[in-house]
Amino acid sequence: MSESSTPSATETWLLRFGTAGALVAMLGRGKRWWMVPLVLVLLLVSVGLLFLTNLPYLAPFIYMVF
Amino acid sequence: MPTYVLGVSALYHDAAVALVCDGVVVAAVQEERFSRLKHDASLPVRSAKWCLDRAGITADQVDWLVFYEKPLRKFERILTNAVATFPRSSGAFPRQMRAWLGDKLWLRGNLCAAFGVRPERVLFSEHHLSHAASAFYCSPHAEAAILCLDGVGEWATTSLWRGRGSEIEPVAEVRWPHSLGLYYSAITAHLGFAVNEGEFKVMGMAAYGVPRFRAEMDPLLHLEPGGGFSIDMDKFSWHWHASEAAGAKLQAILGPSRFPGTPFTPTAAAGEGSPREVEECQRYADIAATAQAQIEEAVLHLARHAKSTVGGDAICLAGGVALNSVANHRLASEGPFASVWVQPAAGDAGGALGAALWVWHSVLGNPRGAAMRRADIGRDTPIARSREILEDLGGRPEDVGESAPERAAEDLAAGRVIGWMNGRCEWGPRALGHRSILADPREAATRDLVNQRIKYREPFRPFAPSVVAEAADRYFDIPAAAAAPVRFMLATAVVRDEAKAQLGAVTHVDGSARVQVVDADSSPEYHRLITRFGELTGVPVVLNTSFNLKGEPVVSTPVDAMASFTRSGLDVLYIDGLRVERPK
Amino acid sequence: MGVFRRAWLTVASEFSWRVPGRPQRLLAAFSLAERGSMMDMLAAVEATTRRDMRRKYFIHALDEGRHARIFADRVRDFGQTGRADAALEDSGQLVEAGIVGGKTLFERFGEAKFLAFVYVAEADAVEQFNVYLERGLPDPATQATLRTILKDEVFHVAYSRAEVEKLRKEGHAVDKMCRDLRMARVWERYLRFSRDVGTFVSGIWLTILYFVVLAPFRLFARTEGGGWQPASAPRADRLAAARAEG
Numbered sequence: 001m002s003e004s005s006t007p008s009a010t011e012t013w014l015l016r017f018g019t020a021g022a023l024v025a026m027l028g029r030g031k032r033w034w035m036v037p038l039v040l041v042l043l044l045v046s047v048g049l050l051f052l053t054n055l056p057y058l059a060p061f062i063y064m065v066f
Numbered sequence: 067m068p069t070y071v072l073g074v075s076a077l078y079h080d081a082a083v084a085l086v087c088d089g090v091v092v093a094a095v096q097e098e099r100f101s102r103l104k105h106d107a108s109l110p111v112r113s114a115k116w117c118l119d120r121a122g123i124t125a126d127q128v129d130w131l132v133f134y135e136k137p138l139r140k141f142e143r144i145l146t147n148a149v150a151t152f153p154r155s156s157g158a159f160p161r162q163m164r165a166w167l168g169d170k171l172w173l174r175g176n177l178c179a180a181f182g183v184r185p186e187r188v189l190f191s192e193h194h195l196s197h198a199a200s201a202f203y204c205s206p207h208a209e210a211a212i213l214c215l216d217g218v219g220e221w222a223t224t225s226l227w228r229g230r231g232s233e234i235e236p237v238a239e240v241r242w243p244h245s246l247g248l249y250y251s252a253i254t255a256h257l258g259f260a261v262n263e264g265e266f267k268v269m270g271m272a273a274y275g276v277p278r279f280r281a282e283m284d285p286l287l288h289l290e291p292g293g294g295f296s297i298d299m300d301k302f303s304w305h306w307h308a309s310e311a312a313g314a315k316l317q318a319i320l321g322p323s324r325f326p327g328t329p330f331t332p333t334a335a336a337g338e339g340s341p342r343e344v345e346e347c348q349r350y351a352d353i354a355a356t357a358q359a360q361i362e363e364a365v366l367h368l369a370r371h372a373k374s375t376v377g378g379d380a381i382c383l384a385g386g387v388a389l390n391s392v393a394n395h396r397l398a399s400e401g402p403f404a405s406v407w408v409q410p411a412a413g414d415a416g417g418a419l420g421a422a423l424w425v426w427h428s429v430l431g432n433p434r435g436a437a438m439r440r441a442d443i444g445r446d447t448p449i450a451r452s453r454e455i456l457e458d459l460g461g462r463p464e465d466v467g468e469s470a471p472e473r474a475a476e477d478l479a480a481g482r483v484i485g486w487m488n489g490r491c492e493w494g495p496r497a498l499g500h501r502s503i504l505a506d507p508r509e510a511a512t513r514d515l516v517n518q519r520i521k522y523r524e525p526f527r528p529f530a531p532s533v534v535a536e537a538a539d540r541y542f543d544i545p546a547a548a549a550a551p552v553r554f555m556l557a558t559a560v561v562r563d564e565a566k567a568q569l570g571a572v573t574h575v576d577g578s579a580r581v582q583v584v585d586a587d588s589s590p591e592y593h594r595l596i597t598r599f600g601e602l603t604g605v606p607v608v609l610n611t612s613f614n615l616k617g618e619p620v621v622s623t624p625v626d627a628m629a630s631f632t633r634s635g636l637d638v639l640y641i642d643g644l645r646v647e648r649p650k
Numbered sequence: 651m652g653v654f655r656r657a658w659l660t661v662a663s664e665f666s667w668r669v670p671g672r673p674q675r676l677l678a679a680f681s682l683a684e685r686g687s688m689m690d691m692l693a694a695v696e697a698t699t700r701r702d703m704r705r706k707y708f709i710h711a712l713d714e715g716r717h718a719r720i721f722a723d724r725v726r727d728f729g730q731t732g733r734a735d736a737a738l739e740d741s742g743q744l745v746e747a748g749i750v751g752g753k754t755l756f757e758r759f760g761e762a763k764f765l766a767f768v769y770v771a772e773a774d775a776v777e778q779f780n781v782y783l784e785r786g787l788p789d790p791a792t793q794a795t796l797r798t799i800l801k802d803e804v805f806h807v808a809y810s811r812a813e814v815e816k817l818r819k820e821g822h823a824v825d826k827m828c829r830d831l832r833m834a835r836v837w838e839r840y841l842r843f844s845r846d847v848g849t850f851v852s853g854i855w856l857t858i859l860y861f862v863v864l865a866p867f868r869l870f871a872r873t874e875g876g877g878w879q880p881a882s883a884p885r886a887d888r889l890a891a892a893r894a895e896g
Binding site: 101102103104105106108132136137138139142146147148149150151152153155156159160161163164173174188189190191221222225226235236237238239240241242243244260288290292293294295296297299305325326327371425428429454455458459460616617623625626628629632633 | 701731856865868870874892893
């Protein structure tokens with residue numbers, strides 16, 4: 001696959017913000033608007049999960065603290 | 067400038083890629099054929115690379131990459147369901163959120179990174195729309211009703227569409243958690259088989275039983291007067307449990323579930339097992355028969371609604387439940403449509419093709435092209451490489467060239483079981499004479515030999531026949547409406563009474579067979595092989611099963627073929643024009 | 651490091667074989683590992699450009715496939731047919747155990763380092779089985795299974811060592827490769843452990859979140875009823891609709 005079209009780390013995070021925004025907007029427009037607060041909490045959790053997915057070796061140290 | 071659309075399905079089961087150029091399918095292949103992991107669901111990077119190489123292009127030249135479903139709507143359904151089933155879903159919730167928040171939700175970025183495509187070129191179809199497109203656009207029909215039946219997409223588990231020209235319009239849907247696919251999977255699990263793998267085994271087991279559990283099971287799957295259906299979700303747990311589709315409540319109705327791996331010895335194979343074991347096995351067969359009858363009637367019920375709502379003479383089917391070939395036979399025999407067309411890759415893999423065709427026809431507004439008459443649109447190997455591999459692995463290949471079909475027929479007539487690898491891989495789960503194990507269909511003992519020495523399958527499972535088109539009617543009673551599905555082995559047929567004695571290895575216990583009708587235009591080599599076999603034996607029919615060993619995907623390359631050949635009891639291996647015989 | 655590894659194996663083997671229920675799980679894990687090795691060796695047959703190595707990798711692959719079956723048969727002897735079948739057939743288990751997934755070993759390492767990996771992995775396996783047999787673990791039938799497999803593993807060590815020596819003569823820094831690979835195997839075990847820790851603790855936090863945050867929303871959510879429901883009409887702007895992720 002072409003290396004030049006692979007998004008950079010910044011682009012990847014921008015895409016993720018875009019997806020998060022699209023999710024909130026989709027719920028806000030539809031009949032499940034009540035899920036917006038729940039989804040916002042989950043999106044905050046996802047930051048931590050993404051962090052751990054990309055840096056799994058830190059998990060034992062982080063969880064010793066939390 | 068040609069327009070390339072790359073369709074992708076992934077992340078649940080059967081990841082696949084389909085590359086379409088100006089509406090013509092260049093290649094379509096499942097990732098499992100590369101990774102050698104059955105039902106591989108990971109992003110199909112290898113498949114994509116192969117398809118692009120086949121077309122002679124790079125990722126930069128792909129105009130559109132389309133994923134086969136809407137991930138955010140799927141997440142919405144999962145989260146809504148978790149809340150609606152609170153607190154029972156507490157076991158499933160952590161695993162689902164880890165998977166989604168840690169990976170699946172961020173699909174756009176993942177697709178760009180994996181396939182090297184710019185974000186502005188990434189599109190998203192819808193799950194059932196992808197199924198509908200895979201069925202309608204590949205069919206020969208200008209207008210048709212389209213019925214999609216599976217486990218679940220974003221929200222829909224069953225959907226009805228109207229196909230007209232290049233347009234596919236949604237008509238109605240049945241929503242999660244009411245799902246025919248998951249109902250059948252729950253029964254599959256109750257009968258001790260793995261879900262998404264064992265459904266075909268339930269179909270095979272059903273032929274040994276009678277549907278005597280209607281009183282107990284009809285309340286579980288209710289066919290509604292409005293043409294739809296509903297499930298008594300109180301008895302099932304697929305909508306809240308982390309891993310089980312049904313538990314104690316179903317066992318209270320049907321009795322204890324079958325422990326995986328328990329031998330199946332029903333009345334038909336009496337003589338094996340104690341009387342109690344035989345009785346238990348008969349109960350399992352009767353449950354399978356009941357569930358199968360229910361699914362068939364549900365499909366008919368839905369089809370009648372399709373006829374009254376959409377009308378027309380043709381119906382196109384896709385979705386995993388459309389792989390139920392016994393139900394397809396019933397639809398063709400008793401249903402209201404004159405023509406039934408089923409997408410060969412009716413499961414999620416087919417969504418990749420459907421999504422790509424949807425972009426070409428519906429989004430970009432292009433007219434329809436030719437119907438899909440062949441399923442061999444997958445991976446192949448240049449003959450020079452095949453020869454080199456076979457020589458290096460000690461195969462000592464004999465170059466039989468163009469006479470391979472005739473030589474293979476002679477091997478079959480001499481009682482040998484052969485591995486037949488010819489041309490490009492088939493698209494979909496059925497082996498159609500490109501990646502097949504072939505044998506003489508006449509004696510029942512051949513079925514047992516192939517089951518025990520080569521496929522290592524449960525003894526009750528039947529094998530399927532391939533017959534040349536000119537002789538099909540002589541051996542099988544095929545409904546006119548099933549003329550298309552039987553070309554792709556997607557509908558069963560009744561073996562004619564006078565033919566049963568000649569087809570002992572491929573006639574199931576109930577007198578049916580999941581037949582493939584082979585015509586010379588779409589499978590010339592395979593047609594020649596079966597024709598020659600007919601000249602030698604008087605029966606132009608062969609036993610055809612997929613070329614793979616238990617637990618492995620169908621073979622794709624000469625290396626796969628040699629590995630399976632060496633580890634099994636196959637007598638001869640054919641790879642295009644090369645013949646390898648097992649040393650005596 | 652060999653001393654530490656041997657000491658670890660000696661201690662771990664007591665737990666692995668003597669705790670009830672553990673032997674059959676370990677044998678199933680061996681079956682799974684052998685199956686993964688078979689797949690890696692077949693991938694090497696596909697990918698290598700060295701024609702002299704294809705048949706060696708192929709024979710090695712067939713051995714590993716046979717070992718997977720032998721270990722699974724021993725698991726069946728314990729009455730665990732389901733576990734044996736899963737080790738031989740369930741691809742998901744291979745991925746979950748981190749045995750396969752993503753790039754193959756050959757794709758990751760290239761030919762030279764792949765051969766070094768084969769040598770290191772087979773030598774470690776021989777050492778592991780020898781420790782079990784020296785300690786008289788676990789039972790006579792399983793010991794016989796291990797001895798059968800050990801014969802092939804010793805051959806695998808021999809041929810891969812011979813290939814590694816050829817690489818040394820060609821100027822490859824094989825000792826460094828082997829050291830790096832051994833460290834990488836330790837690191838990968840740590841990563842697997844970390845992922846397991848992460849999975850376990852994130853599971854606890856997500857469960858707490860489930861009970862604390864989801865509960866109030868229960869009032870709003872309903873399970874959908876069955877039967878046909880009208881489908882949503884598609885958006886007029888098809889391309890805009892197709893761009894949307896939801």
